[in-house]
Amino acid sequence: MSAPRPRVWVSQPLFDDIVGQLAAHCEVEAVSAVSEHAPADVAAALRDADGALVTLNERIGAGELAAAPRLRAIANVGVGYNNLDIAALDARGIIATNTPDVLTETTADLGFALLMAAARRVTESERWLRGGHWRQWSFSTMLGAEIHGRTLGILGMGRIGQGIARRGHHGFGMKVLYHNRSRLPDAVERSVGARYATFDELLAQADHLVLVLPYSAASHHLIDAAALARMKPTATLVNIARGGLVDEPALADALANGRLAAAGLDVYEGEPAVRPELLALRNVVLTPHIGSASLATRRAMVQLAVDNLLAALGLGPDAGRPPTPVTATKTTAARPGATDAAGIATGKTAAGKR
Numbered sequence: 370m371s372a373p374r375p376r377v378w379v380s381q382p383l384f385d386d387i388v389g390q391l392a393a394h395c396e397v398e399a400v401s402a403v404s405e406h407a408p409a410d411v412a413a414a415l416r417d418a419d420g421a422l423v424t425l426n427e428r429i430g431a432g433e434l435a436a437a438p439r440l441r442a443i444a445n446v447g448v449g450y451n452n453l454d455i456a457a458l459d460a461r462g463i464i465a466t467n468t469p470d471v472l473t474e475t476t477a478d479l480g481f482a483l484l485m486a487a488a489r490r491v492t493e494s495e496r497w498l499r500g501g502h503w504r505q506w507s508f509s510t511m512l513g514a515e516i517h518g519r520t521l522g523i524l525g526m527g528r529i530g531q532g533i534a535r536r537g538h539h540g541f542g543m544k545v546l547y548h549n550r551s552r553l554p555d556a557v558e559r560s561v562g563a564r565y566a567t568f569d570e571l572l573a574q575a576d577h578l579v580l581v582l583p584y585s586a587a588s589h590h591l592i593d594a595a596a597l598a599r600m601k602p603t604a605t606l607v608n609i610a611r612g613g614l615v616d617e618p619a620l621a622d623a624l625a626n627g628r629l630a631a632a633g634l635d636v637y638e639g640e641p642a643v644r645p646e647l648l649a650l651r652n653v654v655l656t657p658h659i660g661s662a663s664l665a666t667r668r669a670m671v672q673l674a675v676d677n678l679l680a681a682l683g684l685g686p687d688a689g690r691p692p693t694p695v696t697a698t699k700t701t702a703a704r705p706g707a708t709d710a711a712g713i714a715t716g717k718t719a720a721g722k723r
C-alpha cells in the first residue's frame with residue numbers, strides 16, 4: 370500500500386497554474402478568495418496539514434504550531450518572514466522557506482519610484498492638476514528636492530539595498546551612504562558605489578533615506594521622533610521594508626510640521642489599515658505594499674515557494690533540498706547567498722531587523 374499523499378494548505382489565491390503543480394504530489398486545500406485569516410482560522414487550517422504555502426498576511430507562531438502536529442514545512446511567499454516565529458519552527462524541526470533574489474530588482478525599482486515620486490511631488494502634482502488648479506500655476510508651483518547628485522542613504526544593505534545603491538550611484542550620480550549590521554566587502558562597496566556610515570552619520574547626511582532592513586523587536590520604531598529630528602528637514606524618507614520600523618505618529622508629525630520634507634511609504638504598521646494622519650498629508654506618497662508587484666516577479670515568487678514546499682516535504686526534483694530555507698535544518702542545503710546577505714530577507718541578520 371502506498372503512503373498517503375501529504376496534505377498542504379495554500380492560504381490565499383495565488384497563480385492557479387503554478388500552485389496546481391502541488392497537486393501532482395499532494396492533497397491541496399487552497400483558499401479560493403482573498404482572506405484575512407484570524408489566528409484560530411490559521412490554526413484550524415494547519416491542524417491536518419503537512420505543509421503550507423502562506424503569505425505575510427498569515428502569522429504563524431507557537432500557538433498555531435501547537436495545533437499542527439503533522440506540520441513539516443512552511444513556504445512563505447515573500448522575502449521577509451517576520452510573520453513566522455522562526456524559533457518556534459526550529460524548535461519543532463519544521464522547515465521554513467522564503468523567496469529571496471527573484472524580487473530584488475523589482476522591489477528596488479519600487480523603492481526608487483517612491484523616492485522620486487515623494488521628492489518631486491509627483492502624486493501631489495497629479496492631484497492638483499486633476500483638482501483643476503493649473504490656472505493658479507506660478508514659477509514656484511510644486512518645487513521639489515533634487516535627486517541626481519545628492520546623497521542617498523540606505524539603511525539595511527542586503528540585496529535590495531544594493532539594488533537601490535546601484536540605481537542611485539550609476540543611474541543618478543548620487544553619493545551613496547549605507548548603514549548595516551556588517552560592512553560590505555570593499556569590492557562590493559565599489560561595485561555598488563556605496564560607502565559605509567554610522568547610523569547617526571546616515572541620518573544627518575542623507576538627502577533621501579531608504580529603509581530596506583528586516584523588522585524584528587530589535588528594529589521596532591528604529592525611525593522614531595529622535596531619529597527623525599536628526600534628519601535634514603529637506604530630506605525624503607522611503608520605507609519599503611516593514612511598517613513597524615517607523616514610529617508613524619512621529620513621522621506624520623514631522624511631515625506636518627516641516628521637520629521632514631516628504632515620505633514615500635509602501636508598508637504600514639497596521640496594514641491594511643493606514644493611519645488617518647498619514648492619509649491627510651499632502652507630502653507623503655502611499656502605496657499598498659506593492660514592492661514586488663510585477664506580474665513576472667509575483668509569478669517567480671510563487672514558483673519558488675512551490676519548489677521550496679515540495680522539496681521541504683521530500684518531493685519533486687529538489688527533494689530534501691529546498692532552494693531557499695530560512696530555518697536551520699539538517700535536511701536542507703542552503704544556496705550560497707540565500708540567507709544573511711539579504712538584509713531585507715532574514716530575521717537573523719542586520720541587527721535582527723526584518
Ligand code: DGY
Pocket residue numbers: 425446447448449450472610658659660661
Ligand atoms: C516581501 O517579500 O517581504 C515583501 O514585503 C512582500 O511583498
